[in-house]
Amino acid sequence: MTPKLPTSQDALLFTPGPLTTSLAVKQAMLHDAGSWHWEFNNLVAEVRQAILALGGVSRESGWEAILMQGSGTFGVEAVFQSAIPPEGKVAVLSNGAYGERILLMLQHARIAHTILRTAEDTPPTPEALDALLASDPAITHVAAVHCETTTGVLNPIETLGPVAKRHGKVYIVDAMSSFGGYPIDLEAAGIDFIISSANKCVESVPGFSFVLCRRAVLLATEGWARSLSLNLLDQLKGFEKNGQFRYTPPTHSILAFAQALKELEQEGGIAARAARYQANNAALIAAMQGIGLKSYLPPAVQSHIITSFVYPKDSAFVWTEFYRLVAEKGFLLYPGKISQADTFRIGNIGRLFEKDMRAVVNAIVETLRGHARRGQRHRRDLARNGCESGLGRHHSMAAGRTTQRNG
Numbered sequence: 001m002t003p004k005l006p007t008s009q010d011a012l013l014f015t016p017g018p019l020t021t022s023l024a025v026k027q028a029m030l031h032d033a034g035s036w037h038w039e040f041n042n043l044v045a046e047v048r049q050a051i052l053a054l055g056g057v058s059r060e061s062g063w064e065a066i067l068m069q070g071s072g073t074f075g076v077e078a079v080f081q082s083a084i085p086p087e088g089k090v091a092v093l094s095n096g097a098y099g100e101r102i103l104l105m106l107q108h109a110r111i112a113h114t115i116l117r118t119a120e121d122t123p124p125t126p127e128a129l130d131a132l133l134a135s136d137p138a139i140t141h142v143a144a145v146h147c148e149t150t151t152g153v154l155n156p157i158e159t160l161g162p163v164a165k166r167h168g169k170v171y172i173v174d175a176m177s178s179f180g181g182y183p184i185d186l187e188a189a190g191i192d193f194i195i196s197s198a199n200k201c202v203e204s205v206p207g208f209s210f211v212l213c214r215r216a217v218l219l220a221t222e223g224w225a226r227s228l229s230l231n232l233l234d235q236l237k238g239f240e241k242n243g244q245f246r247y248t249p250p251t252h253s254i255l256a257f258a259q260a261l262k263e264l265e266q267e268g269g270i271a272a273r274a275a276r277y278q279a280n281n282a283a284l285i286a287a288m289q290g291i292g293l294k295s296y297l298p299p300a301v302q303s304h305i306i307t308s309f310v311y312p313k314d315s316a317f318v319w320t321e322f323y324r325l326v327a328e329k330g331f332l333l334y335p336g337k338i339s340q341a342d343t344f345r346i347g348n349i350g351r352l353f354e355k356d357m358r359a360v361v362n363a364i365v366e367t368l369r370g371h372a373r374r375g376q377r378h379r380r381d382l383a384r385n386g387c388e389s390g391l392g393r394h395h396s397m398a399a400g401r402t403t404q405r406n407g
C-alpha cells in the first residue's frame with residue numbers, strides 16, 4: 001500500500017475566509033515581533049493608515065481605523081457593545097445569518113432593537129427602511145450587512161445609507177466579506193461605522209478585525225461601552241497613547257496583513273481586485289451552469305464574493321460525501337447556510353484565478369460522474385439479485401446531466 005505522504009501544496013480554499021493566501025503572505029509570519037517594540041508598533045500605525053486609504057478616507061477628513069483582536073464577529077460586536085447609548089435602539093436589516101447574528105449581539109447586550117427582515121434572496125429596499133424609520137422615532141441606529149455571505153446576496157448599502165441619514169440615524173455596515181473586494185464610497189453611503197476582517201478580501205490570515213469610523217461619532221460614545229475588551233473608543237485611545245493594542249496583539253497576523261496590503265496595491269487596488277473576483281465569479285457560474293448546477297440567487301442580486309448552488313437533483317446526493325471526494329482532489333468547498341433550500345457554497349475570493357474556478361468545476365464533474373458510476377454499479381447488482389431500486393432513476397439523471405454536457 002502506498003504510504004500517505006504530506007502533499008507538496010495546500011488545497012485551494014473556495015471559502016469566504018480563511019481563504020487561500022499567497023506564499024509571501026504566509027512567509028511574512030516567519031518572524032517573532034515584540035508587541036512593545038517600535039518596529040512592530042510602526043507597522044501597526046502603517047496598517048491603520050493603509051486601511052483608511054483603502055476606505056478612501058483619511059484622518060484629516062475625520063475618520064479613524066481601529067484594529068480589534070479576534071475574528072470578524074469581535075469587530076462587529078465591538079461596535080454594538082460600544083456605540084449604542086443606554087437609551088438607543090437599533091434597526092437591523094436582515095436577510096441572512098449575519099444579520100441574525102447582529103440581532104443576537106443586541107439581545108446579549110440588552111440593547112433595544114427592531115428588525116426589518118426580508119427573505120434570504122431578497123435585499124431590503126430603501127422604501128421599507130424609510131417607512132420603518134418614519135414609524136418608529138425611538139430608532140437611533142441602522143445596521144446593514146453588505147454581502148450577506150449566507151447566500152452571497154449583495155445588499156444595497158449605498159441607497160439605504162442616505163435614508164438612514166435623512167432620518168438622522170447612525171449607520172453601521174458589516175462589510176466583512178466585501179470590503180476590499182468592492183469599491184465602497186463611505187461618504188456617499190452615509191456610513192458611520194464599517195467593519196471587516198483580515199482574512200477576507202485583503203487576502204490575509206485570521207487574527208483581527210478592523211473598524212473604519214467617523215471620529216466625531218466614536219468620540220461621542222464616551223461612557224457607553226458595555227464591554228471592557230470590546231471597547232472601541234478605549235482601543236482607539238490605546239493606539240493613540242502608545243501605538244499599542246491594549247491587550248496581546250495578533251503579531252503574526254499583522255505581519256501577514258502588511259504583506260497582503262502590499263499585494264493588494266501591486267494588483268492595482270480595490271478596482272483591480274474586484275475585477276478579478278468578478279471574472280472568477282462569472283467563470284464559476286458559467287461552468288456550473290454548463291453541468292446543470294444552478295445558482296440559488298437571481299443574477300441581479302448575486303455578489304461576486306460567494307455563490308450558493310442548489311444540490312444536484314439526485315436524491316442520493318450526500319453533501320458530506322461529495323465534500324470529501326472534492327477535497328481529496330485538492331479543492332475545499334463550503335457548506336450551505338440557507339434555511340429555505342439545500343445548497344452548498346463556492347467562494348471565489350482569496351488568491352484564486354479563473355483557471356482555479358474551472359479546475360474546481362472539473363473536480364465537481366469528476367466527483368458526480370464517479371457517483372453516477374457507483375449508482376449504475378449498484379443498480380446492476382440489484383438487478384442481478386432480482387431487486388428494483390428507486391435510487392437508480394436519480395443516479396442516471398445525475399450521470400446524464402454531467403456526462404452529456406462535458407463528455
Ligand SMILES: Cc1ncc(COP(=O)(O)O)c(C=O)c1O
Pocket residue numbers: 016017071072073074076098145146147148149150174175176177197
Ligand atoms: C458578513 C459577515 N459578517 C460577519 C462574519 C463573521 O466573521 P467571523 O466568522 O470572522 O467571526 C462573517 C463571516 O464570514 C461574514 O461573512
